[in-house]
Amino acid sequence: MGDTRIRMTTVSQKYIMALAGIFLMLFLIVHLSINILMIAGDDGDLFGRAVNFMVANPFIKIMEYFLFGGFIVHILLGVIMEIINYRARPVKYNRSLKTEKSMFSKYMIHTGVIIFIFLFIHFFHFFHVKLGIVEVPEVAAGAHDFFPMAVATFQTPLYSIIYLVSFVFLAFHLKHAFQSAFQSLGLNHNKYMPAIKVIGTLYAIFISVGFAIIPIYFLFFYN
Amino acid sequence: MKIRLKIWRQKNSTAKGRFVKYKLENVSPEMSFLEMLDFLNEQLIKSGDDPVAYDHDCREGICGACGLYINGRPHGAQKKTTTCELHMRVFDDGSTIIVEPWRSRAFPVIKDLMVDRTALDEIIRSGGYISVNAGSAPEANSIPVGKHESDKAFDAAECIGCGACVAACKNSSAMLFVAAKVSQLALLPHGKTEAADRVKKMVKKSNELGFGGCSNTYSCEYDCPKAIPVEFIAKMNREFFKAKVCKQKVE
Numbered sequence: 459m460g461d462t463r464i465r466m467t468t469v470s471q472k473y474i475m476a477l478a479g480i481f482l483m484l485f486l487i488v489h490l491s492i493n494i495l496m497i498a499g500d501d502g503d504l505f506g507r508a509v510n511f512m513v514a515n516p517f518i519k520i521m522e523y524f525l526f527g528g529f530i531v532h533i534l535l536g537v538i539m540e541i542i543n544y545r546a547r548p549v550k551y552n553r554s555l556k557t558e559k560s561m562f563s564k565y566m567i568h569t570g571v572i573i574f575i576f577l578f579i580h581f582f583h584f585f586h587v588k589l590g591i592v593e594v595p596e597v598a599a600g601a602h603d604f605f606p607m608a609v610a611t612f613q614t615p616l617y618s619i620i621y622l623v624s625f626v627f628l629a630f631h632l633k634h635a636f637q638s639a640f641q642s643l644g645l646n647h648n649k650y651m652p653a654i655k656v657i658g659t660l661y662a663i664f665i666s667v668g669f670a671i672i673p674i675y676f677l678f679f680y681n
Numbered sequence: 682m683k684i685r686l687k688i689w690r691q692k693n694s695t696a697k698g699r700f701v702k703y704k705l706e707n708v709s710p711e712m713s714f715l716e717m718l719d720f721l722n723e724q725l726i727k728s729g730d731d732p733v734a735y736d737h738d739c740r741e742g743i744c745g746a747c748g749l750y751i752n753g754r755p756h757g758a759q760k761k762t763t764t765c766e767l768h769m770r771v772f773d774d775g776s777t778i779i780v781e782p783w784r785s786r787a788f789p790v791i792k793d794l795m796v797d798r799t800a801l802d803e804i805i806r807s808g809g810y811i812s813v814n815a816g817s818a819p820e821a822n823s824i825p826v827g828k829h830e831s832d833k834a835f836d837a838a839e840c841i842g843c844g845a846c847v848a849a850c851k852n853s854s855a856m857l858f859v860a861a862k863v864s865q866l867a868l869l870p871h872g873k874t875e876a877a878d879r880v881k882k883m884v885k886k887s888n889e890l891g892f893g894g895c896s897n898t899y900s901c902e903y904d905c906p907k908a909i910p911v912e913f914i915a916k917m918n919r920e921f922f923k924a925k926v927c928k929q930k931v932e
Contacts, residue, residue: 467884467885467888467921468854468856468884468888468893468894468895469856469884469894469895469917469918469921470921470925471894472894472895472918473918473922539894539896542852542888542893542894543851543852543853543854543893543894543896545786545891545893546785546786546787546852546853546854546891546892546893547784547785547786547851547852547853547893548786549784550784551750551753551781551784552687552689552700552779552781553750553752553753553779553781554753555753555754555849555851555900563896563897563898563899564851564898566896634897637897638896638897641897641911641914641915641918642895642897642918643918643922644915644916644917644918644919644920644921644922645915646911646912646914646915646916647912648912651912
């Protein structure tokens with residue numbers, strides 16, 4: 459009836475998924491704390507110094523590999539679990555499930571795919587520059603000088619719109635992900651879970667609004 | 682009451698099923714949902730048609746045998762209610778009611794609205810028990826059990842194994858069922874000894890049988906007729922972690 463080849467149980471998968479997710483959520487805080495320096499009003503001086511510190515720091519170099527690993531594990535497990543879960547109900551209901559629970563949890567794979575597409579575009583623009591795969595535009599000449607490139611990119615309305623929309627979906631993803639990670643790790647306590655859910659919502663808003671401020675600043679307020 | 686029914690009809694497990702529409706008049710609002718189906722079946726039998734097959738037993742919400750997917754909800758829209766305890770008064774006069782069987786790879790349709798829920802028994806057989814014969818009840822004070830643990834174990838033991846959690850879950854996951862059984866035993870002294878092996882075997886069996894994984898949508902808790910909380914899934918996850926990571930190997 460079932461698939462006896464399954465080695466790792468879905469509970470183990472969720473554990474790893476949750477740990478990778480928490481790691482990525484911590485990374486987002488670090489990423490935002492650097493990026494937000496772009497709007498400090500000093501033409502990227504502070505931002506440039508922060509980037510240089512990150513680039514020169516051997517610990518950050520090592521963490522980059524963990525970061526890529528975290529992304530790959532999180533994405534691959536998400537896809538594997540989606541396939542297992544899809545196969546678990548070969549005949550669908552005529553009347554779709556009318557559960558009155560949050561819509562955010564139902565669409566994790568959909569918001570995940572949108573974030574993945576965004577990541578692809580994002581890496582294409584920034585990380586590939588670093589690797590030398592993509593040519594650095596003249597305006598951004600200079601090693602690791604991302605500020606002019608960020609300005610040029612964010613002043614492109616289409617990219618900024620894609621960026622903003624992606625962060626709306628990231629907010630939806632994080633809204634469920636935060637409390638879901640605690641539940642998957644077995645850290646559900648009736649005393650603390652309401653607070654964890656509130657913190658998760660605030661975290662999702664904080665990250666998304668924080669990142670969204672940057673293209674809005676460059677589109678409308680930067681000369 | 683007059684109602685319209687759209688019921689899934691399927692001759693056997695291999696036949697292709699389809700929805701059949703019925704019109705039913707003179708339905709009493711005081712009828713239970715199953716009595717309404719009996720009423721329909723009487724008319725079908727009189728007219729020489731095959732009656733609609735569905736599971737039922739105690740008809741008082743404790744056996745877990747009944748289970749229909751009514752208008753997009755397992756056991757219907759009334760919370761903490763099994764199909765047998767659902768009454769026609771909750772439906773509007775003249776409304777159309779769509780009735781489907783539980784849908785899951787692990788619950789193949791036997792006929793019409795009856796599904797084979799042996800998979801849940803197989804999960805229990807894989808470890809949902811205490812191996813030793815504990816004998817008759819010991820003197821109450823010889824094995825102290827805390828009030829909180831006792832209450833929690835009882836909450837978990839309320840699971841009637843109807844499979845509504847599987848039917849409600851978008852992934853067709855049986856984790857709420859597994860979690861209730863794992864927690865019920867792990868909370869009490871006799872069950873603690875085998876807790877680590879039990880949780881590993883039951884989770885593995887659940888996956889092997891084709892149930893999906895939990896993605897914390899929590900519709901299982903919402904649609905469970907006994908309102909088993911998802912905190913038991915978290916407890917099962919903790920038990921699983923302890924069993925996999927913390928338990929020492931015995932030479």
